[in-house]
Amino acid sequence: MLDIFATDPEAKAAREEREEAREAARARSNRPDYAFQFRSGGMVNGKPASFQKWRIATPKLNVVEALKELYGGTVSEAPNGDYILDTATNKIEVIVDASKIESKLIQWADGLPIHECDGSKLLSPEAEKGNPCGCPRLLDDRKERAKQRRGPKPNIVIPIRLPQDEDLGTGKYTATAWTFAEDLPYTMKALAAIDGEALCVLRLEHVEYVTKSGEARDFTRPHLDVVSSYQDAIADDVEPDNEPPY
Template identity: 35%
Template sequence: MTQSTATRAGRFHQGRLSDGRPQALDAWRVTTDDADVAARVAGLLGGEPQPNGGGGGGPAYEVLTSRESVRVLLDGPDAVAAHMVLWGSRGIVHECDGMEFLSPEDKKGQPCGCPPLLADRKLAARNGRGPTPSVDINFQIAAAPKLGTFHFMTSSWQVAAQLSELTDALERLSGPAVCDLAMELIACTTKTGRNVCYRKPVVTVLGSPDSVAPEPSPMAEPRPAPAPATPRPGTRPTPAPTTPSAPDSSRLVRVDAMLLDRAAQVLDTGDHQETVVAALSEIVARPQQAAELARLREQVRRISAIAEQSLRSRDPHSPD
């Protein structure tokens, strides 16, 4: 799987930084350097073009769309580029395809030593000893392919686990494929009984452009739910099932953006994401670097504590 080198019209995101705070979104965010592209994306997917306030520099414009699913065109399996990468204090320290090194040149093609099972790779990455997925999906918006090529990057292990299925489906079509690129809402209950919601990226191959419309047909009017049956006398009514509520995007945890900028200068990282990854995955010897890492780790501990406190306040049955 190779990555396209053509100039891209823009990038799709699942989140942004708002006043230095990480914010998960319920609909796609698109960034671009082209004002005309931003205006056209807004016309297609909803939202308004605006200066990019998503943090960390980057393209000049952003559109916070109203769409959690977008119909796109992927031009065969080469539209998906994937590798495994471990970031260090000065950049990439391990890059492979899961079996062989991709860099540096003197190691390229040699066995990388990663475990064969995805679960073992995930455990190694969690312990800071192994790389994480880096998946780059290149596509066109199906309703306006002439607008140019967009891309979406993710480090999701769930996407990595489904890559072979995705590329096989693209290979079978032998040409451009119409797909749905969606942010699927996942709701689950933890072992402690807490309801947790998050969104995972999902790519679903639908078929060829000749057989699939560039836009989904309007949803049919939902049928009214049947009235609940009247319980018999003396019987206890069955409680209605509950669905975990989606996370409140207004509950944001503040991250010190200035601290991240200073740390990026010391760690030689390119953006906030790389800085955090480097801070959490690499032990650095130099005292100045160690001080910056200690501050970043303290930020992460504070985020964890605030999140835990927020969850407890929303769950009156949780233990103190």
């Protein structure tokens, strides 16, 4: 059996340390099973594209059927077997628990995170947690490095439930847009002002612009708008018992 480390125990120790780091990264990347996932972009005809209406993916047939009843649209099947609903709406009410939102910057390679930070300090590996992450100081430079795949980009995971049908369980939306990350501190401030879960609206804004060279461009900007306390919203929906006696 090949043993390239037989004469170099230091190299073997370094390799084992890297493998342990990879296993730890895999463990960190494992998340609870979600009943559905909102998507604001994906691959269309082999090319990345942003959507003007929400796309929802789920592995469950009963869930996609219920979602279609709520939001309209068309259902298809993804290569991995998931059901895909391309809805007919760009605005969907959701229930959000601010304490469960996860936000960081991640750079991926081979399906695993190779750089995780909070914008200033490393979040992994454990031995380096808290050390300066080395990301550029200026936001534009961070964006450029991420665009060139030489630096991390936003990874904001928002667990959500649907007020129209809570029995569908918990889904999620993973935001990777820099515009969403720039809004996040203000969104979190609005959520912090609410006691308990919040009623919010996940919204897609279609933006059109012209470049300096005169080219017409467009993109979709995702938003999370905080509406009110979910408990308050429920209370407001309860009709008073004012029916006349018989």
